[in-house]
Amino acid sequence: MSSALIPQVLALFLFSTGMLMVLLRRNSVVLLLGIELMLNAANLSLVSFAHDLGRIDGQIQVFFVITIAAAESAVGLSILVNLYRNFGAVTTDRARTMQG
Amino acid sequence: MEAQTSNLPLWILLLPLLGFVLNGVVIPLFKRGFALTLPAEAATAATLPIAAAFVCAIFAFMAISHGGPLVITPYKWLAIGPLNVDFSLKIDRLSGLLVMIITGVGTLIHIFSAGYMSHEPCVGRYFSYLSLFCFSMLLLVMGNELPLLFFGWEGVGLCSYLLIGFWYTDTEKANAGKKAFIANRVGDLGFLIGAFILFKMVGSFNFDMMTAKFAEWKATGTYDAHLVMFATLALFVGATGKSAQIPLFVWLPDAMSGPTPVSALIHAATMVTAGVYMIARLNGLFDLAPDTLTVIAYVGAATAIFAGSIGIAQKDIKKVLAYSTVSQLGFMFMACGVGAYQTAVFHLMTHAFFKALLFLGSGSVIHACSGEQDMTKMGGLKKYLPHTHFTMLIGSLAISGIPFFSGFFSKDEILYSTIALPGGHSAVFIVGVITAALTAVYTGRMLAMTFYGQERFSADVRSHLHESPGLMLFPLYVLAILAAAGGFLGVPHLLGDYLGHMPHHLGHWLAPVVPERHLPLMAVKLPLHEAVVMIGSSVLAIVCFTLGVIGFRNKQSLTDYLSGIAPIQKILEHKYYVDEFYAMAILRPLAKLAAWCADVMDKLAIDGAVNGVGNGAKRLGQRLRALQDGDVQSYALVMAIGLAFAMVGLVVLGKSF
Amino acid sequence: MVDITYILGAIALVCAALAMVMLFSKDALTCAMALLGILIGTAAIYGLQGEHFVATVQLVVYAGAIMVLFVFSIMLLNIKRGDADFRITSGRFVAAALSAVVFLVAGTWVLVQKIDLEKGPWNHETVIGLGGNTRVLAHSLFTEHFVAFEAVSLALMVALVGAVTLAKRKID
Numbered sequence: 001m002s003s004a005l006i007p008q009v010l011a012l013f014l015f016s017t018g019m020l021m022v023l024l025r026r027n028s029v030v031l032l033l034g035i036e037l038m039l040n041a042a043n044l045s046l047v048s049f050a051h052d053l054g055r056i057d058g059q060i061q062v063f064f065v066i067t068i069a070a071a072e073s074a075v076g077l078s079i080l081v082n083l084y085r086n087f088g089a090v091t092t093d094r095a096r097t098m099q100g
Numbered sequence: 101m102e103a104q105t106s107n108l109p110l111w112i113l114l115l116p117l118l119g120f121v122l123n124g125v126v127i128p129l130f131k132r133g134f135a136l137t138l139p140a141e142a143a144t145a146a147t148l149p150i151a152a153a154f155v156c157a158i159f160a161f162m163a164i165s166h167g168g169p170l171v172i173t174p175y176k177w178l179a180i181g182p183l184n185v186d187f188s189l190k191i192d193r194l195s196g197l198l199v200m201i202i203t204g205v206g207t208l209i210h211i212f213s214a215g216y217m218s219h220e221p222c223v224g225r226y227f228s229y230l231s232l233f234c235f236s237m238l239l240l241v242m243g244n245e246l247p248l249l250f251f252g253w254e255g256v257g258l259c260s261y262l263l264i265g266f267w268y269t270d271t272e273k274a275n276a277g278k279k280a281f282i283a284n285r286v287g288d289l290g291f292l293i294g295a296f297i298l299f300k301m302v303g304s305f306n307f308d309m310m311t312a313k314f315a316e317w318k319a320t321g322t323y324d325a326h327l328v329m330f331a332t333l334a335l336f337v338g339a340t341g342k343s344a345q346i347p348l349f350v351w352l353p354d355a356m357s358g359p360t361p362v363s364a365l366i367h368a369a370t371m372v373t374a375g376v377y378m379i380a381r382l383n384g385l386f387d388l389a390p391d392t393l394t395v396i397a398y399v400g401a402a403t404a405i406f407a408g409s410i411g412i413a414q415k416d417i418k419k420v421l422a423y424s425t426v427s428q429l430g431f432m433f434m435a436c437g438v439g440a441y442q443t444a445v446f447h448l449m450t451h452a453f454f455k456a457l458l459f460l461g462s463g464s465v466i467h468a469c470s471g472e473q474d475m476t477k478m479g480g481l482k483k484y485l486p487h488t489h490f491t492m493l494i495g496s497l498a499i500s501g502i503p504f505f506s507g508f509f510s511k512d513e514i515l516y517s518t519i520a521l522p523g524g525h526s527a528v529f530i531v532g533v534i535t536a537a538l539t540a541v542y543t544g545r546m547l548a549m550t551f552y553g554q555e556r557f558s559a560d561v562r563s564h565l566h567e568s569p570g571l572m573l574f575p576l577y578v579l580a581i582l583a584a585a586g587g588f589l590g591v592p593h594l595l596g597d598y599l600g601h602m603p604h605h606l607g608h609w610l611a612p613v614v615p616e617r618h619l620p621l622m623a624v625k626l627p628l629h630e631a632v633v634m635i636g637s638s639v640l641a642i643v644c645f646t647l648g649v650i651g652f653r654n655k656q657s658l659t660d661y662l663s664g665i666a667p668i669q670k671i672l673e674h675k676y677y678v679d680e681f682y683a684m685a686i687l688r689p690l691a692k693l694a695a696w697c698a699d700v701m702d703k704l705a706i707d708g709a710v711n712g713v714g715n716g717a718k719r720l721g722q723r724l725r726a727l728q729d730g731d732v733q734s735y736a737l738v739m740a741i742g743l744a745f746a747m748v749g750l751v752v753l754g755k756s757f
Numbered sequence: 758m759v760d761i762t763y764i765l766g767a768i769a770l771v772c773a774a775l776a777m778v779m780l781f782s783k784d785a786l787t788c789a790m791a792l793l794g795i796l797i798g799t800a801a802i803y804g805l806q807g808e809h810f811v812a813t814v815q816l817v818v819y820a821g822a823i824m825v826l827f828v829f830s831i832m833l834l835n836i837k838r839g840d841a842d843f844r845i846t847s848g849r850f851v852a853a854a855l856s857a858v859v860f861l862v863a864g865t866w867v868l869v870q871k872i873d874l875e876k877g878p879w880n881h882e883t884v885i886g887l888g889g890n891t892r893v894l895a896h897s898l899f900t901e902h903f904v905a906f907e908a909v910s911l912a913l914m915v916a917l918v919g920a921v922t923l924a925k926r927k928i929d
Binding site: 740743744748 | 849852853855856857859860863864866867870
């Protein structure tokens with residue numbers, strides 16, 4: 001495997017793992033962690049491609065993604081706090097009012 | 101002769117329509133409904149237009165006597181590919197004659213109705229229907245294209261239904277109207293099939309083009325004989341519906357439920373003659389189908405004797421006249437069937453006169469007897485209703501074929517045609533003679549039972565017995581004059597030579613349209629000499645009429661003479677149980693089919709399908725509902741599966757990047 | 758000097774192992790720590806590739822700020838060690854795992870294709886020559902992508918306000 005490929009494959013793997021976490025884990029905080037993992041994997045892929053192709057657009061994009069990820073996790077955790085207040089726990093199967 | 105363009109046909113057509121609009125729309129609009137219209141207003145609004153149309157018809161008659169036919173084409177009705185139908189009206193010799201009959205007899209009947217219906221409520225509706233009928237009938241005869249004829253054909257059928265069922269609150273009368281319309285419609289299917297085949301063969305619906313085409317076929321022989329036979333047979337089926345022949349005559353006796361002037365106009369003078377007119381108009385086509393003509397002749401003969409035999413046993417005065425009409429129409433078709441179209445039209449004309457006279461007279465009698473129609477409850481009315489009696493006597497003499505009245509000339513010509521013409525059949529002649537005898541007998545019977553003999557009516561009726569007002573007597577007298585003298589328009593050559601060279605006016609006049617059939621004169625060898633037929637039929641008519649009058653002066657039915665024929669009498673009285681047979685053979689299976697359709701096809705199949713779709717949608721929705729479990733991660737899982745599919749798609753289609 | 762490929766490979770393996778820990782651990786705190794490790798690993802990769810600025814930002818913001826936030830939340834919500842969240846044999850796991858596997862395989866297949874992509878001018882030497890990664894990045898950021906930069910700062914402020922509003926204890 002060339003050095004260009006390893007980060008890409010790692011990014012793919014981390015993304016899939018993050019996806020699995022989002023799909024399967026019941027704890028909302030862990031779910032958010034999975035989302036962060038996915039974002040991180042995307043970042044890794046972007047930067048690696050930028051490095052391989054000799055461009056800096058990827059790095060600029062990553063800059064913004066990190067910023068927005070920070071904002072998103074802050075807001076997400078606030079929502080989680082509200083969830084905890086309303087439903088009593090942070091497991092995802094608690095919030096089922098839209099069932100049916 | 102060259103056709104002249106003239107507005108007269110359009111005037112004649114639209115004036116009765118104006119009467120319809122006045123009585124049907126304008127006056128009710130002002131009076132807020134039919135109930136408040138005065139009979140006199142309605143009658144005037146209807147009679148003046150038709151009288152004006154008659155005046156126009158006289159002008160038209162004078163115009164075509166000296167020149168060619170009057171044609172007007174106001175606009176092009178249909179222009180769809182090969183189908184080109186103009187809204188074209190033509191008054192030629194044939195339609196001119198009929199227009200005179202329709203407007204003339206129509207005016208007289210309007211005048212009679214003004215008196216007869218003066219005590220009825222909602223008279224405006226009656227007169228509006230009457231005007232609409234006149235419009236339709238005029239369109240039928242004046243239309244220069246077959247669809248126009250059919251338009252009028254349907255229109256008169258509709259007006260017949262409306263007028264028969266005029267007192268629709270009585271279910272029996274409403275059913276009679278329905279029966280008339282349905283029987284007509286059954287015939288119309290035949291008419292339409294014939295019309296379509298004709299269009300396929302000729303390429304146009306225009307009568308001028310058709311006549312030219314028929315002449316061409318006759319000259320060159322380049323026509324499909326089977327197709328022509330089929331088309332003419334189909335057209336004749338239409339005629340049996342409209343002109344009450346076997347098997348579709350059953351509506352005419354029931355049609356007597358309508359007001360008597362309606363019976364006079366529609367079921368004696370005009371609508372029922374539409375079939376005869378149609379055949380006379382298309383005589384070129386029918387000449388090319390000798391087999392069909394044979395069928396027509398035999399059906400006409402069968403109908404004539406069938407109806408005549410029923411007429412002898414009827415008790416209701418209007419029913420006698422109804423069966424008499426069916427019988428006389430049979431005579432007309434007999435004439436058509438042997439190729440004597442002119443004679444059929446001649447008999448059409450004389451029949452219009454004397455049958456309308458008889459119907460109006462019977463209306464006068466019924467009016468006098470306060471609505472009583474049963475002849476067994478009449479009798480001896482001669483001294484109470486002298487004018488009615490006199491005019492009805494003239495009508496009866498005319499229909500029986502007593503010499504020198506109108507019926508004698510026309511009926512005689514028919515009888516002689518059946519043996520003299522090349523298309524004639526002796527069987528038809530024999531039937532014709534027997535029917536003529538029957539006609540005289542039952543007409544004499546009718547006269548005797550009504551006017552002579554002992555008085556059999558109740559005291560209640562006697563107190564109201566009065567001669568009809570002048571408004572009703574005037575048309576009776578006019579028609580009596582026509583019935584008496586009308587025959588002289590068609591004096592046969594044999595007599596004409598004796599009586600000072602009187603030509604056969606009608607024959608010569610109709611010749612450009614309906615070719616003359618020269619009845620051979622003495623010089624040619626024939627089975628029966630024309631004079632023999634003439635004298636023989638006169639003697640027969642006089643004898644039978646007298647027999648009928650004397651025989652039934654005080655007896656009402658044949659069983660009073662021969663008690664042994666009671667079963668036959670019963671069959672005749674119940675009109676050979678034709679209606680019962682139709683009900684069993686046709687109506688009951690149809691009713692069963694309808695019930696099956698309603699219960700099985702409609703309820704199970706159609707409702708099942710429609711409801712099934714709804715139920716299916718509901719069930720599908722309930723199944724799909726299970727997908728929404730409120731768990732966000734399930735939704736995310738679906739997204740992930742979609743992503744997987746997208747990736748697979750990307751791989752598969754990857755090379756086309 | 759060890760070949761960069763081997764170092765990258767080692768870091769990749771460590772990160773993959775940590776990811777598995779994240780997936781299967783029943784303790785939320787363990788997950789957070791594993792994510793922290795992954796973040797440091799990716800920062801290392803960035804550094805190895807010469808993108809110093811991004812590596813620094815990753816460590817400072819992601820590993821430093823965001824993870825702290827997460828750990829605080831976990832402690833605040835007092836999340837205990839729970840039961841297993843999913844069973845391997847359940848249909849849900851199979852479906853999810855299958856989609857992930859398909860995604861992985863397909864993605865790898867695409868990567869392996871020889872696709873011609875346009876190469877840009879910023880190789881290592883040029884960057885060094887122009888004053889280093891940070892300078893180049895800053896130049897590009899504040900000229901070409903200036904609007905996006907401002908927009909993102911606006912978004913940050915909105916998120917700040919939103920987070921505070923959402924988490925506030927409502928005073929009735």
